[in-house]
C-alpha cells in the first residue's frame with residue numbers, strides 16, 4: 065500500500081504519515097465567532113472533515129479537534145458595536161457556526177473545544193512558561209519572551225532579527241514579544257480571574273492549550289488557513305516547544321479563497337457568508353467547488369467557478385439517473401487512492417470520478433462521492449432516519465459477525481423501499497431507493 069503523504073509547511077516537503085491504524089491526531093484551527101462565518105472559513109472545515117473520512121476509510125484511528133475561538137478582540141469589538149454583551153454574542157455566533165457547518169452535511173469534528181471552557185488549562189500553561197523563564201508578567205498582562213526561543217521563524221520563515229515591534233508598548237521587554245494573557249481593558253465587559261489579575265487569554269495560547277488538553281503534548285497533524293501560518297501558528301509552535309512539547313509533526317495550510325484580486329477575509333467587510341452560499345447555491349455545489357481545487361492552492365471564488373461546480377453536480381446526478389453503458393476502465397480504484405494518498409489531491413480524484421461517470425462505472429463513482437459527502441447525488445432522496453437506524457444496526461451486526469441478524473435487517477430495510485449497499489467509504493454503507 066502507498067503511504068499517505070501530505071505537504072508539511074514545517075519541513076517544506078511531502079511527509080509520510082505513520083502506517084494505519086496510526087493513530088492520527090489532528091488539530092485544525094477553527095473560526096472566531098462574532099458574526100456569520102465567511103465562506104472562506106468553510107475551506108479548512110471541509111478539508112479537515114474530508115481528510116478524517118478518508119483516513120478512516122484507509123483504516124486509521126483518527127481524532128479531529130476543531131476549536132471555536134470565542135474569546136478574542138473581534139468578539140469584544142463587534143459586541144460593543146451591536147450594544148450587546150460579548151459573552152452573549154459569542155454564544156449566539158457559536159450557534160450560527162454549528163448550524164452553518166452542520167448544513168455542509170459532513171458531520172461534526174470529534175471535539176470542538178471553546179477557548180472560554182479552557183481557561184484553567186490556559187492559565188496553567190502560562191504559569192509553566194513563566195516558571196521556565198519563557199514568559200513574564202507586566203502590568204497585569206503576560207508576554208512570551210520571543211528572544212528565549214532561538215528556533216522562532218522555523219515554520220513561516222520569519223526572521224527574528226528582521227522583526228520589528230508592530231506598535232510601541234512600554235509594558236514589553238522587547239517589542240517582538242506577544243501577549244499570552246491580556247489585562248482587562250475598560251471597554252471589555254467580560255474577564256476571567258488569574259494570578260495576574262482579571263483578564264483573558266491571547267489568541268495563540270488558546271490553541272496551544274486546547275491542543276494539549278485534547279491531543280496531548282505531541283500529535284500528527286496541525287491545520288488551518290495559510291493566513292494563520294504567521295504569526296498564529298509560529299507563536300503556537302514557539303509556546304508549545306518552549307514548554308518542552310514536540311507538538312505537531314505535520315503542518316498543513318490551505319490556500320485562501322480569492323474574490324477578484326483580493327484575498328477574501330472577514331475583516332474586509334462586504335462579506336460573503338457561508339450561510340449565503342449555502343442558501344443560494346446549496347451544499348453540493350459548494351462541496352464540488354472545494355473538490356475542484358488542490359487544498360494548498362488559492363482558488364478563485366466567482367460566479368463562474370460556482371456555475372461550473374453546479375454543472376458538474378448535475379452531470380454526476382444524471383450518471384445515476386440514466387447511466388451510460390458500462391465501458392472498461394482506464395483508471396481504476398487504485399488510481400483514485402493514489403491521487404488522494406499523494407498530498408490529498410482532490411482535483412485529480414475529481415477528474416478520475418468524471419472518467420468513471422463517462423464510462424458508466426457508477427459503483428466506484430458512488431463510493432468516491434460518499435467520501436466527500438456527495439452521496440446525495442446517488443440517492444437523490446434522503447432516507448428517513450428510521451431506515452438509517454436499521455442500516456446502522458445492520459453494520460453493527462456485521463461487525464459482530466452476526467450475519468443472520470444482518471441479513472434480517474437487510475430484508476427489513478428492503479421492506480421500507482430502500483436498499484442498503486456496502487461501500488469502501490465511511491460509514492460503510494449507502495442507502496438507495498429501490
Ligand SMILES: [Zn+2]
Nearest residue numbers: 093094271296
Ligand atoms: Zn489556532
